[in-house]
Amino acid sequence: MxxxxxxxxxxxxxxxxxxxxxxxxxxxxxxxxxxxxxxxxxxxxxxxxxxxxxxxxxxxxxxxxSFKDRVVAIAVEAARNFGFHTLSCSSTGNLAGAVTAAAARAGLDACVFIPADLEQAKIAMARVFGGRLIGIEGTYDEVNRFCSELIGDPLGDKWGFVNVNLRPYYAEGxxxxxxxxxxxxxxxxxxxxxxxxxxxxxxxxxxxxxxxxxxxxxxxxxxxxxxxxxxxxxxxxxxxxxxxxxxxxxxxxxxxxxxxxxxxxxxxxxxxxxxxxxxxxxxxxxxxxxxxxxxxxxxxxxxxxxxxxxxxxxxxxxxxxxxxxxxxxxxxxxxxxxxxxxxxxxxxxxxxxxxxxxxxxxxxxx
Amino acid sequence: MxxxxxxxxxxxxxxxxxxxxxxxxxxxxxxxxxxxxxxxxxxxxxxxxxxxxxxxxxxxxxxxxSFKDRVVAIAVEAARNFGFHTLSCSSTGNLAGAVTAAAARAGLDACVFIPADLEQAKIAMARVFGGRLIGIEGTYDEVNRFCSELIGDPLGDKWGFVNVNLRPYYAEGxxxxxxxxxxxxxxxxxxxxxxxxxxxxxxxxxxxxxxxxxxxxxxxxxxxxxxxxxxxxxxxxxxxxxxxxxxxxxxxxxxxxxxxxxxxxxxxxxxxxxxxxxxxxxxxxxxxxxxxxxxxxxxxxxxxxxxxxxxxxxxxxxxxxxxxxxxxxxxxxxxxxxxxxxxxxxxxxxxxxxxxxxxxxxxxxx
The missing domain is CATH 3.40.50.1100 (Rossmann fold)
Incomplete structure (x- = not known):
């Protein structure tokens, strides 16, 4: 190097x-x-x-x-490697858009979770790329806890949560x-x-x-x-x-x-x-x-x-x-x-x- | 080359x-x-x-x-060269933000003109950099005609309208x-x-x-x-x-x-x-x-x-x-x-x- x-x-x-x-x-x-x-x-x-x-x-x-494109870019490659079909995250807004955009381009499904009261621009930006955008009635920390539960459930099987189960890759970005x-x-x-x-x-x-x-x-x-x-x-x-x-x-x-x-x-x-x-x-x-x-x-x-x-x-x-x-x-x-x-x-x-x-x-x- | x-x-x-x-x-x-x-x-x-x-x-x-930063970057150098103190334009929105931002960075005054009914985001983006943002009751073509009048008036002396009197430089961008x-x-x-x-x-x-x-x-x-x-x-x-x-x-x-x-x-x-x-x-x-x-x-x-x-x-x-x-x-x-x-x-x-x-x-x- x-x-x-x-x-x-x-x-x-x-x-x-x-x-x-x-x-x-x-x-x-x-x-x-x-x-x-x-x-x-x-x-x-x-x-x-x-x-x-x-x-x-x-x-x-x-x-x-936003800077979130950096971390998601690494997580996407990990998701591909693990054979995940859905890219997900808990997000305060910027990450949701970065994940749905990256999933669209990578050909993965997307389902992302945000506090329901986010800025309108961040909501539109997260939805325009397709996939599902789920508003959670609660704070980011509650959204995050919900995602951890979902990973442990059969519902979340083959899901890559960029900032949860893919976090070690994601963070390197x-x-x-x-x-x-x-x-x-x-x-x-x-x-x-x-x-x-x-x-x-x-x-x-x-x-x-x-x-x-x-x-x-x-x-x-x-x-x-x-x-x-x-x-x-x-x-x-x-x-x-x-x-x-x-x-x-x-x-x-x-x-x-x-x-x-x-x-x-x-x-x-x-x-x-x-x-x-x-x-x-x-x-x-x-x-x-x-x-x-x-x-x-x-x-x-x-x-x-x-x-x-x-x-x-x-x-x-x-x-x-x-x-x-x-x-x-x-x-x-x-x-x-x-x-x-x-x-x-x-x-x-x-x-x-x-x-x-x-x-x-x-x-x-x- | x-x-x-x-x-x-x-x-x-x-x-x-x-x-x-x-x-x-x-x-x-x-x-x-x-x-x-x-x-x-x-x-x-x-x-x-x-x-x-x-x-x-x-x-x-x-x-x-937006792409407007390209054309404005050239116009700013021309404005400096001509000794203009104010950077201006008629704009449908993107240009207004590009001009007020470039003026802020170049240390020039800014006064830009837009149709009054533009998108809110473009208005906020044009104002946040400082300078004056004037909404004109009319279409872009009326805004443009107004700017041509202003250039001919003592009021517009030492003003560089990026897409009017600086247009030959601007366009090269x-x-x-x-x-x-x-x-x-x-x-x-x-x-x-x-x-x-x-x-x-x-x-x-x-x-x-x-x-x-x-x-x-x-x-x-x-x-x-x-x-x-x-x-x-x-x-x-x-x-x-x-x-x-x-x-x-x-x-x-x-x-x-x-x-x-x-x-x-x-x-x-x-x-x-x-x-x-x-x-x-x-x-x-x-x-x-x-x-x-x-x-x-x-x-x-x-x-x-x-x-x-x-x-x-x-x-x-x-x-x-x-x-x-x-x-x-x-x-x-x-x-x-x-x-x-x-x-x-x-x-x-x-x-x-x-x-x-x-x-x-x-x-x-x-």
């Missing part, structure tokens, strides 16, 4: 095929082929926040416009974020990275990805700090971090950042370990701060993030202001999805600044 | 910098850096329609999720679609290509791009047929093509494909020339066919297109069915935007297939 071997590969996650649990010929299969999204040099936002070198990893450019960031920085680890926390899996796998690159000699072994970001309305990991606890107390989510609304995050304790080991931190922001951060990112860099991106940018701002993040160190922030899926968060600007007749006089009179 | 020079460039439109009216150091400037979107091998859709080799060029992966398609096919022209028609500029510039690649010796001079696609509710070019006319009679648009709703398309006559010269055609589809095509593309390839993508896929289907398109020839179809911006078109599926309590019994009872 050399840099030039990777650089000559496809401009998607399969350039890292050798580092992923997928077949050698994966690039030739019916897969969504996500990844190689833009690492945007965010000079304007950096100047606004007083950060010297800032980049946004913008995963809204993926096929279904998040490592590609680490690989791409390092390669796009010129084969270098960032000094600081801000990552959203839902289940916590993404954060732990980015850490794993960085360590693999070091172990393979693809990047120098330089220190990096990992910062986790949560919405205050669902901040069990942040609360544990601040209290100095090793265990995470489940909460009932209440936040506009629905894609992060997992009240009982499976990888919470590992997130705490990584934040503490690397010298990072876990922080949270209010819903109002999330909305303000969405607008700040949009108006400085032209990136329209979903609420999860508002969480990471809002936490970035807070970490600089409270002195936790070093403004002189090279920093990467993740935007994991597109604002078009969470329009309610910016409903206050869902109309023109003015409506006029088509005349210069009318324009002058504004 | 050699293939390897291009291949070693950035994975965005600036790999073709030498073929575009932009500064040599454009990649270092504050620009959205769009392009290098996926060319998806559409085996499932091809099989369904009986087409042997089919690809979708999916421009929903661009920074603001569409050539990058031709360059990318040819390079992604392995430095080869497709035999057939289906392109949506709004003003018609995109289609004429893709033809220009293909011819440039031949002239530069970057691809072999093989024949290609260009097919234009319109919505029946705004089909002045298709009507002229079918009637054997050289001129295009303006119409008043009435279609769900609002991004293509230009009743008086400036480049209509050139589109007719190109379709006839290359042995292609211009065809149209009804709103119902557009919606069906959106669902067909989604359920076969996992791509959620906006209504304009429904138009091209719908026209592709019609052209195969009426024998105009050769199912044995290599074919590329454009998807120019994301379905998340035109959710109304799929409002019938904006709810789960079922809503249940989190229990196996409830699931069994569906």
């Amino acid at each position: 050399t840099r030039s071997h990777i650089e000559s590969g496809p401009t998607n996650i399969w350039r890292y095929q050798a580092l992923l649990p997928v077949p050698v010929d994966v690039a030739a299969k019916q897969n969504m082929n996500p990844g190689w999204t833009k690492l945007v040099k965010a000079g304007n936002l950096g100047r606004t926040l007083g950060i010297k070198s800032l980049h946004i990893k913008d995963d809204s450019g993926n096929p279904t416009h 998040s490592k590609t974020l680490a690989y791409e960031i390092a390669e796009q920085l010129g084969w270098r680890l960032p000094e600081q990275i801000v990552i959203p926390i839902a289940s916590g899996s993404q954060l732990t796998k980015i850490d794993k990805g960085f360590k693999e690159l070091v172990a393979l000699g693809l990047v120098e072994d330089t220190p990096y700090k990992v910062f986790g970001a949560q919405a205050l309305g669902c901040s069990p990991v942040s609360a544990a971090y601040k209290a100095g606890h090793d265990v995470v107390q489940p909460v009932k989510p209440d936040t506009i950042a629905k894609s992060l609304a997992i009240g009982n995050p499976a990888d919470g304790p590992y997130v705490l370990d990584i934040a503490r080991r690397t010298g990072g931190a876990v922080e949270d922001v209010t819903d109002a701060e999330i909305v303000a951060a969405i607008k700040l990112l949009a108006s400085t860099e032209g990136i329209f993030a979903e609420t999860a991106g508002g969480v990471t940018v809002g936490v970035l701002k807070k970490l600089v202001e409270n002195g936790t993040l070093d403004p002189e160190a090279e920093t990467v922030v993740l935007n994991t999805g597109v604002g078009l899926k969470t329009l309610d968060a910016v409903s206050s600007i869902a109309e023109p600044t003015a409506v006029i007749r088509p005349s210069l006089d009318a324009f002058r009179a504004i | 050699t293939r390897s020079h291009i291949e070693s460039g950035p994975t965005n439109i600036w790999r073709y910098q030498a073929l575009l009216p932009v500064p040599v150091d454009v990649a270092a400037k504050q620009n959205m850096n769009p392009g290098w979107t996926k060319l998806v091998k559409a085996g499932n859709l091809g099989r369904t329609l009986g087409i042997k080799s089919l690809h979708i060029k999916d421009d929903s992966g661009n920074p603001t999720h 569409s050539k990058t679609l031709a360059y990318e398609i040819a390079e992604q096919l392995g430095w080869r022209l497709p035999e057939q290509i289906v392109i949506p028609i709004a003003s018609g500029s995109q289609l004429t510039k893709i033809d220009k791009g293909f011819k440039e690649l031949v002239a530069l010796g970057l691809v072999e001079d093989t024949p290609y047929k260009v097919f234009g696609a319109q919505a029946l509710g705004c089909s002045p070019v298709s009507a002229a093509y079918k009637a054997g006319h050289d001129v295009v009679q303006p119409v008043k648009p009435d279609t769900i494909a609002k991004s293509l709703a230009i009743g008086n398309p400036a480049d209509g006559p050139y589109v007719l020339d190109i379709a006839r010269r290359t042995g292609g055609a211009v065809e149209d589809v009804t709103d119902a066919e557009i919606v069906a095509a959106i669902k067909l593309l989604a359920s076969t390839e996992g791509i959620f297109a906006e209504t304009a993508g429904g138009v091209t896929v719908g026209v592709l289907k019609k052209l195969v069915e009426n024998g105009t398109l050769d199912p044995e020839a290599e074919t590329v179809v454009l998807n120019t935007g994301v379905g998340l911006k035109t959710l109304d078109a799929v409002s019938s599926i904006a709810e789960p297939t079922a809503v249940i309590r989190p229990s196996l019994d409830a699931f069994r009872a569906i």
Whole structure:
């Protein structure tokens, strides 16, 4: 495995095929082929926040416009390998769309489960690809428990739940974020990275990805700090971090950042370990701060993030202001999805600044 | 200009910098850096329609999720060069978002004009980046006339209207679609290509791009047929093509494909020339066919297109069915935007297939 071997590969996650649990010929299969999204040099936002070198990893450019395409791409190959006929998941929205799209392309059936009160755009996006979309009356954590029951039942036989029985494969997909960031920085680890926390899996796998690159000699072994970001309305990991606890107390989510609304995050304790080991931190922001951060990112860099991106940018701002993040160190922030899926968060600007007749006089009179 | 020079460039439109009216150091400037979107091998859709080799060029992966980022990226550099302080446009929606985003990133003011009745998602997307968004009571053609008036007025001094006074630069951006398609096919022209028609500029510039690649010796001079696609509710070019006319009679648009709703398309006559010269055609589809095509593309390839993508896929289907398109020839179809911006078109599926309590019994009872 050399840099030039990777650089000559496809401009998607399969350039890292050798580092992923997928077949050698994966690039030739019916897969969504996500990844190689833009690492945007965010000079304007950096100047606004007083950060010297800032980049946004913008995963809204993926096929279904969230980072979930990465993890599902790996799970699909595992599902094929196990002979599953149906692809499934419990989802806060983005994953449902990624699974139904990938199943359509792979020729698998899809049946996905979501909390019934999700954003309309996420529901439409999950249904347009076909398959069944089942709304569950309850929180994400209840949806998740239901899926675990279903796996144990004959009803769920030959079903691949990407984030349950296929989870070990699925989770590896998040490592590609680490690989791409390092390669796009010129084969270098960032000094600081801000990552959203839902289940916590993404954060732990980015850490794993960085360590693999070091172990393979693809990047120098330089220190990096990992910062986790949560919405205050669902901040069990942040609360544990601040209290100095090793265990995470489940909460009932209440936040506009629905894609992060997992009240009982499976990888919470590992997130705490990584934040503490690397010298990072876990922080949270209010819903109002999330909305303000969405607008700040949009108006400085032209990136329209979903609420999860508002969480990471809002936490970035807070970490600089409270002195936790070093403004002189090279920093990467993740935007994991597109604002078009969470329009309610910016409903206050869902109309023109003015409506006029088509005349210069009318324009002058504004 | 050699293939390897291009291949070693950035994975965005600036790999073709030498073929575009932009500064040599454009990649270092504050620009959205769009392009290098996926060319998806559409085996499932091809099989369904009986087409042997089919690809979708999916421009929903661009920074603001439509092809408009390509043209605006060129216009921004021209605006900088002319010393304009405000970036503007008349828009059917996608362009407004692309302009306000690019202006935010480039540090320019933005003031954009749209028909007041646009989709909510396009309005929110155009406002979130800052600047002014003015709704005009009228059609796109009236918005466009208003902008021409504004340019002649002292009010519009130092304003760069990307698709009016900056149009010669702007339009060149569409050539990058031709360059990318040819390079992604392995430095080869497709035999057939289906392109949506709004003003018609995109289609004429893709033809220009293909011819440039031949002239530069970057691809072999093989024949290609260009097919234009319109919505029946705004089909002045298709009507002229079918009637054997050289001129295009303006119409008043009435279609769900609002991004293509230009009743008086400036480049209509050139589109007719190109379709006839290359042995292609211009065809149209009804709103119902557009919606069906959106669902067909989604359920076969996992791509959620906006209504304009429904138009091209719908026209592709019609052209195969009426024998105009050769199912044995290599074919590329454009998807120019994301379905998340035109959710109304799929409002019938904006709810789960079922809503249940989190229990196996409830699931069994569906």
